[in-house]
Amino acid sequence: MNRKTILLCGFLLTALVGGAQELKMTGSAPLTQVFGESVESDEPLPMNDLGMEFGYVLYEAEVTLPGGDAELELANVRDYAAVYLDGEFRGTMTDSRKTLTLHAEAGSHALQLYVENIGRITYGPEILDNSKGLFGSVRLGGEEVAGWRITPLEVREADTESLDFGPLGPCNVPCFRRGYFDCAAGNGVYLDVSGWGMGEVWINGRYLGAFWDEEKQQSIRIPDDVLETKGNRIVVFDIRNNDPDAAMRLSDKPVFK
DSSP, X not given: OXXXXXXXXXXXXXXXXXXXXXXXXXXXXXXXGGBOOOEEESSOOBGGGGTOSSEEEEEEEEEEEOSEEEEEEEEEEESEEXXXXXXXXXXXXXXXXXXXEEEEOSEEEEEEEEEEEOOOOOSSXXXXXXOOEEEEEEEETTEEOOOEEEEEEOOTTOOTTTSXXXXXXXXXXXXXXXXXXXXXXXXXXXXXXXXXXXXXXXXXXXXXXXEETTSSXXXXXXXXXXXXXXXXXXXXXXXXXXXXXXXXXXXXXOOBO
């Protein structure tokens, strides 16, 4: 891909042709800083039972596998789950993709499902069953998974300016990532989120919005009063989190798939 040096946001930078400034992440903060109060249950509980209308929940269970491939089957997942086994991202599941094959050695393993509620149903027959999160049967290798630890994740309520960040490390499970950049405040600046999974983003402590790689629109317009000339802070949360070198970009136009 051709590159050129252009003047964007008030200083010289190497950018992709078309005016995109790359925003590298340099720090990370563990998600444990926004853990709510955990509950224990033999079976997974919907978000409604946790007093949650929107947001994220972590479902954890210890599982024993015979070795080789095992199929994970979810009766209900609403609306999106990032699946981790022993802290390693294995794939995503939705209410229309309820099975996922996991490969593991024989023995005990930690199963983690980070689930997001994308939104509420407001019309149609399903309005009578508006449960969200993970609920009903969960089977792995044909065996029922029981003994769950369920933790609300207070991501959208987070004060990202107060989180305790360290140097960017191998965030094997979802975490907050932070980067710094300079950019003269201006009009018509977009944040290009392509290449990421599903999550939330903030700049200078201001919540900008959510992103999802399955949506057609892959950019978020940055309000004119958010950017500063020096030392802007971008914080990203992504429940898929499978690319530690991922960067976001500033663009002078909206980005679509």
